[in-house]
Amino acid sequence: MTSTLLPLDPANVQGDILVGLPKKVQHYLFFQIDDDVAAFRKRLHLLIPFITNTTQAQDDRAKIAAHKKAAVEQGKNYEFLQLSGVNIAFSQFGLTKLGITDDMGDTAFTDGQQKDSKNLGDAGAPGADGEFVPNWIDAFKGQIHGVVLISGNCDLTVTATQATVLSIFNVGARITLHEVITLKGVVRPERGHEHFGFRDGISQPAVKDFDTKPNPGQETVRQGVILCGREGDVDANEESEKPFNRPACALDGSFLALRYLFQLVPEFNNFLKASSDPTKGLTADLLGARLVGRWKSGAPVDVFPLADNPAAGEDVLQNNNFRYDFPNDFETQDRCPFAAHTRKTNPRNDLEGPKIGVPTENRRIIRRGIPFGPEVTPEEATSGKTLHGRGLIFAAYCGSITNSFQFIQKSWANKVEFPPKEHVNPGFDPIIGQNKDGPNGVGPRSMVGANPSDQSATLSLPVEWVVPKGGEYFFSPSISVLRDTFALA
Numbered sequence: 001m002t003s004t005l006l007p008l009d010p011a012n013v014q015g016d017i018l019v020g021l022p023k024k025v026q027h028y029l030f031f032q033i034d035d036d037v038a039a040f041r042k043r044l045h046l047l048i049p050f051i052t053n054t055t056q057a058q059d060d061r062a063k064i065a066a067h068k069k070a071a072v073e074q075g076k077n078y079e080f081l082q083l084s085g086v087n088i089a090f091s092q093f094g095l096t097k098l099g100i101t102d103d104m105g106d107t108a109f110t111d112g113q114q115k116d117s118k119n120l121g122d123a124g125a126p127g128a129d130g131e132f133v134p135n136w137i138d139a140f141k142g143q144i145h146g147v148v149l150i151s152g153n154c155d156l157t158v159t160a161t162q163a164t165v166l167s168i169f170n171v172g173a174r175i176t177l178h179e180v181i182t183l184k185g186v187v188r189p190e191r192g193h194e195h196f197g198f199r200d201g202i203s204q205p206a207v208k209d210f211d212t213k214p215n216p217g218q219e220t221v222r223q224g225v226i227l228c229g230r231e232g233d234v235d236a237n238e239e240s241e242k243p244f245n246r247p248a249c250a251l252d253g254s255f256l257a258l259r260y261l262f263q264l265v266p267e268f269n270n271f272l273k274a275s276s277d278p279t280k281g282l283t284a285d286l287l288g289a290r291l292v293g294r295w296k297s298g299a300p301v302d303v304f305p306l307a308d309n310p311a312a313g314e315d316v317l318q319n320n321n322f323r324y325d326f327p328n329d330f331e332t333q334d335r336c337p338f339a340a341h342t343r344k345t346n347p348r349n350d351l352e353g354p355k356i357g358v359p360t361e362n363r364r365i366i367r368r369g370i371p372f373g374p375e376v377t378p379e380e381a382t383s384g385k386t387l388h389g390r391g392l393i394f395a396a397y398c399g400s401i402t403n404s405f406q407f408i409q410k411s412w413a414n415k416v417e418f419p420p421k422e423h424v425n426p427g428f429d430p431i432i433g434q435n436k437d438g439p440n441g442v443g444p445r446s447m448v449g450a451n452p453s454d455q456s457a458t459l460s461l462p463v464e465w466v467v468p469k470g471g472e473y474f475f476s477p478s479i480s481v482l483r484d485t486f487a488l489a
């Protein structure tokens, strides 16, 4: 790829990456391309006008904000604007099917997520041929060529857009795309909160020369950390910051790690209750906050270690303004356990600070997931047992799956020695950490520091409350590459 690049054109980047498609509902249509590849590519050309680019996603968000403001000013009930967005991304299987032979320069992407599942710590066992088979649903065990992301204000809008997308690819008896499975995400009634009840999607990196007004505490990363071929798209494992040698079709595209993650919510809540000790100040709420690194409101425990501060939790000027660099933060877990989910997945000063001095810019991801499944029923709450599937369709964009998403899961969340501390091993990330060293790929997990007044005590984490049941790695190309390389006019 040439080194003299034009400045980034947001209209050429798919809208979910840097801005996020506005969504109350989002469908992920996983598909296989039919044998007539040329016909598929022609149909793909017709889809391009429906793809929402970054400029359009920004406009849609501005429209929603103006509409909300007008409703408040007029004292009216706010009704969602009818809006829909479409993006598309392809797996390595999809690229191969399309005849695109370029090496995208990312081992995890090239191998696919099923091959990577053991690495990620997913439960499973060797199959008849000795290859590891994860405990995933069947849909994700076969080849998936791509995914269409369809978002909107309600199920009706999204279903209608999905029908339009399918009608472009499949006309009459002429089928060019087969649906493998459609996952349906929907925001919870407690908006912005995932199923364990915590506000999510707060901490995202700002992208240089695009997000020009970062919030306090929000770190700015070079464009290449998220977009291939841009400044900062370097091999994080090379000391010399060697730029990746990407093919031309990678420019301004981004890798997308998608995971179908079930959450055992009643079991998680029961555990918090059973492991708390309110008489000694360790309430279930405080314990939950210390496992996540934030109170349910979103307020970070590093800043608010003793009590929640809901106003700060929703205030973007306060809710990301911390670095685990209060005096003694590096050595003690008075404020935040070393193994807390947010600290494991973005250790901030633990690595970047003067004690260790390792930059983490290339480990950053932009998260765009959405919950799926119903609310916990009274029956589930009483029995403490999950009866209905629910969880998170986890979606993360990055300039390298190997260096960021895979690294975070494998080398940070699953590694008991991380973040590195002199006298203690922090343990597993209690939310997503996986110990594959046990029968059927599930081993015991524990962490230290959950109890602020007994920080060396080990807390056993008896259940993996987040259960992966599928996923794939995709590449979300720029609009021009989609038009000129992937599609056929």
Ligand code: HEM
Pocket: 194, 195, 196, 198, 199, 200, 201, 202, 203, 204, 259, 261, 262, 263, 292, 294, 341, 342, 343, 345, 346, 365, 391, 392, 394, 405, 408, 409, 431, 432, 466
């Ligand atoms: C069902 C599974 C998961 C749940 C319930 C969950 C929940 C949360 C919550 C509540 C936050 C705090 C809100 C925020 O800072 O935005 C968060 C942050 C984060 N999560 Fe997860 N998460 C899940 C899976 C994952 C996975 C699989 C990864 C990556 C391997 C991941 C990476 C991150 C990162 C990077 C942050 C931001 C940390 C920071 O910058 O402070 N999460 N997650």
